[in-house]
Amino acid sequence: xxxxxxEKIEAIYQQVKARNPGEDEFHQAVKExxxxxxxxxxxxxxxxxxKIIERICEPERQIMFRVPWxxxxxxxxxxxxxRVEFNSAIGPYKGGLRFHPSVYLGxxxxxxxxxxxxxxxxxxxxxxGKGGSDFDPKGKSNNEIMRFCQSFMTELYRHLGEHTxxxxxxxxxxxxxxxxxxxxxxxxxxxxxxxxxxxKGIGWGGSLVRTEATGYGATYFVRExxxxxxxxxxxxxxxxSGSGNVAIYTIEKMHExxxxxxxxxxSNGVIFHKKGIDLELLKRLKEVERRRISxxxxxxxxxxxxxxxNIWEIPCQVAMPSATQNELNGKDAKMLxxxxxxxxxxxxxxxxxxxxVRVFLDAKIAYGPGxxxxxxxxxxxxxxxxxxxxxxxxTFDYTEQKLDKIMTGIHEATYETAAxxxxxxxxxxxxxxxxxxxxxQAMVPMGLI
Ligand code: NDP
Ligand code: 2IT
Numbered sequence: 001x002x003x004x005x006x007e008k009i010e011a012i013y014q015q016v017k018a019r020n021p022g023e024d025e026f027h028q029a030v031k032e033x034x035x036x037x038x039x040x041x042x043x044x045x046x047x048x049x050x051k052i053i054e055r056i057c058e059p060e061r062q063i064m065f066r067v068p069w070x071x072x073x074x075x076x077x078x079x080x081x082x083r084v085e086f087n088s089a090i091g092p093y094k095g096g097l098r099f100h101p102s103v104y105l106g107x108x109x110x111x112x113x114x115x116x117x118x119x120x121x122x123x124x125x126x127x128x129g130k131g132g133s134d135f136d137p138k139g140k141s142n143n144e145i146m147r148f149c150q151s152f153m154t155e156l157y158r159h160l161g162e163h164t165x166x167x168x169x170x171x172x173x174x175x176x177x178x179x180x181x182x183x184x185x186x187x188x189x190x191x192x193x194x195x196x197x198x199x200k201g202i203g204w205g206g207s208l209v210r211t212e213a214t215g216y217g218a219t220y221f222v223r224e225x226x227x228x229x230x231x232x233x234x235x236x237x238x239x240x241s242g243s244g245n246v247a248i249y250t251i252e253k254m255h256e257x258x259x260x261x262x263x264x265x266x267s268n269g270v271i272f273h274k275k276g277i278d279l280e281l282l283k284r285l286k287e288v289e290r291r292r293i294s295x296x297x298x299x300x301x302x303x304x305x306x307x308x309x310n311i312w313e314i315p316c317q318v319a320m321p322s323a324t325q326n327e328l329n330g331k332d333a334k335m336l337x338x339x340x341x342x343x344x345x346x347x348x349x350x351x352x353x354x355x356x357v358r359v360f361l362d363a364k365i366a367y368g369p370g371x372x373x374x375x376x377x378x379x380x381x382x383x384x385x386x387x388x389x390x391x392x393x394x395t396f397d398y399t400e401q402k403l404d405k406i407m408t409g410i411h412e413a414t415y416e417t418a419a420x421x422x423x424x425x426x427x428x429x430x431x432x433x434x435x436x437x438x439x440x441q442a443m444v445p446m447g448l449i
Contacts, residue, residue, distance in 0.1 A: 005038050008048070016057050023106030025325055029113050029350060030057055032357075036432035039421045044440070050448075052440045059112060060093075061085040064105070065155040067133055069148045072141055080104075081152050083131035085165055086112035089442040089449075092163050093129030094119055094378060096170030099148075099177070101136040108132055110325070111170070114349055115378070117435025118371040121410050124382035129165055131156070137172045149180035157188050162195030162388075168381050169199045171324065174245055175211070194388035198381035202393075207384035209399040210377075214347060215249025215322070216400070217376015217407045218368075222318060222345035223257060224411035225366035225427070231342070234258035239316045240277075241265045242323030243286055243293045246347040246374065250320050251279055263314050264293065265323065270309035271296045278303075315339035322347030330355030337363045346370035361426060372414045372431040379406045 016030050034053065041048045067079040082105060085093040095115040098107070108130050116128025135148055159165055169178055178199045186192060200206035209216070219233070226232055236259040240247045243264045251261045260276045271277070271293045281299055285291045297305040312319065312332035319341050321328050327348065328336075333356035336344070343366040346352065350370055352360070360367040380403055387393055394402075414430030417437075423429040443449065 002038065005041055009034050009037060009041075009053070012053050012057070015054070020106070020109070023109055025110035025350070026106045026113065028354065029110040032354065032428070033113075033117065033432045033436065036429045037436060040433055040436060044437070046444060047440050050444060052443055055443065056087060056116070056436070056439060057113070059084045059086045059109065060088060062105070062109075063131075063156075063159055067135065067148065067152050067155070069144070069151045071144055079133050079135040079148070081131070081133045081155060082108045083156060083159055083165065083167075084108045084112040084129060085159070086128040086130070087116040087439060088127035089439050089446065090120060091125035091127045092161075093165040094126035094168075094381065095128055095130040096132075096168045096378075097173045097177075097181075098130070098132035098170040099135045099137050099172030100132070101134055103132045103134045107325070111349055114371055116439060117432065118375045119378055120435040120438035121372060121413065121431060122375050122379040122382060122406055123409060124379055124406075126166075126378065126382050129167075130170070131167055132170065132173070135172075137177075142176075145177065146180045149177055150184045153181050153184040154188065157185050160185065160196050162193050162385070166196055166198060166381075166385065168197065168378070169245070171244070175199060175201060175206075195385045198384040200384070205384075205388055207380060207387055207399060208394065208396040209403055210380045210384055211245065212249040212252065213380035213403055214246045214374050214377030215251070216253045217379065217403055218246070218250055218320060218322070218345045218347040218373045219253035219257060220376065220404055220407040221368045221373040221411055222320070222343050222366070224408055225343055225345070225368055228411075228415060229366060232258075233318070236260070236317040237262055237315070238318040238320060239263045239311050239314055240320045240322055240347075241311050241327060241351075242321075242348065243271075243282065244323070246377070247320075247322040248279070248283060248286060250322055250347050251277055251282070254318075254320075255279065259318060262316070263311050265309075265311045266293050267323075268292065269294060269305055269307040270311045270314075271303060271305055272314060273300060273303040275302060312336055316341055318343045318345070320345050320347050321351035323351065324348055325350045326353050327351045328356050329353045330359055332356060333359035337365060341365060344368065345373045347374050349374065357428065361428065364425065367427060369428050369431050371435060372410050372427055375410055376403050376407050379403060
């Protein structure tokens, strides 16, 4: 039985690979989920009869489009836009937009696939989707960013709607970009449809805590994992990779809960500040002045900038990969464990390679995969939609309490599901299985969709 099942799941995976050639990140994300599903099919044979896995691996719709725009000198540029509407079994497609030169269909599909299960874990009524472009926002003027966003939305708007598909930010897309995108959507459609985009500004339909949500949520998840081991964040030394939205608010909450973050990074290098990262300076450099972290060392004589450095070489007890996919490999994972790391919370999506994940699981440290650990961002997006639908706006404290409750709930669900399926302490199994069952159980009663 078990062998036959494994063969069946392996055959599905091989089919996904063959049907989606060259999309390595998508294959990686699918493999990780499928490897968790054997016991689920034993408990729910109807999922196999109805080919739920095969259906979940095929996006409901994939949109690719041309994005022409002009730079400040009048030169014309052509980028490619994407929106992959993965699964709408439990709500409208929901997931961020990524603007980064590495973006291609395989990255958007891996993110949309992961998003489907993550969104299910939040307990909110949101399906999974993801989009973006190979546009590189680095070094662009405000006007160039605006013209790009307007051109991008001029095609994308026809696929969106507060009950259809509701994007938000991701790498390279923050409050400024959401503003330009929302403005253009409103102008083209002549509708003030607040729920169509989340991460909006506070004065025009945005939610308090959305900016902080992913980092705060990831920190809460680690707090819960440590609590389950009768430990806490107090006094722990921590590394946070990246220096964008997720990294900044992970550092903020880590400091609030008594941990000390001694390093952060970007794609060029690492800042090591033994005394603890100066968050006000980091926020000013990154959020206000849009500069690089290499400038940080100029303000603190005792901080060190390591050009091309590897953040995971610095000894820590807690590691929070919060930059991008596959940023932490097997060698890095071994080094972290050897140096005394006891907990990893993934703020980024799929930041650890399969070899790295194996090392963490074998070492039995507290490892919180992105699907569970970084779900606070999209959960707070759903809270933003809830406020928009009720034409309401909640206080910071009220919204943060809701986020905390959601993250604590995700920890509980993933912890208990792992134990129920014979893998106590394995949050990879817990998250994949709990997320999958939720989506599958919504698909079955809807018939062949
Ligand atoms: P930002 O654009 O705000 O920041 C991204 C950070 O990651 C930057 O410091 C960037 O450095 C670094 N980075 C990006 N790409 C690479 C790369 N190829 N190699 C090395 N460093 C890189 O994005 P976010 O903080 O929003 O997103 C970070 C991660 O969190 C992503 O994986 C995203 O999918 C995930 N996430 C985000 C959520 C959100 O609400 N924003 C929610 C859930 C997950 P540099 O400036 O040098 O490019
Ligand atoms: O990966 C993610 O969960 C996000 N980028 C946030 C998506 C959202 O719709 O808030």
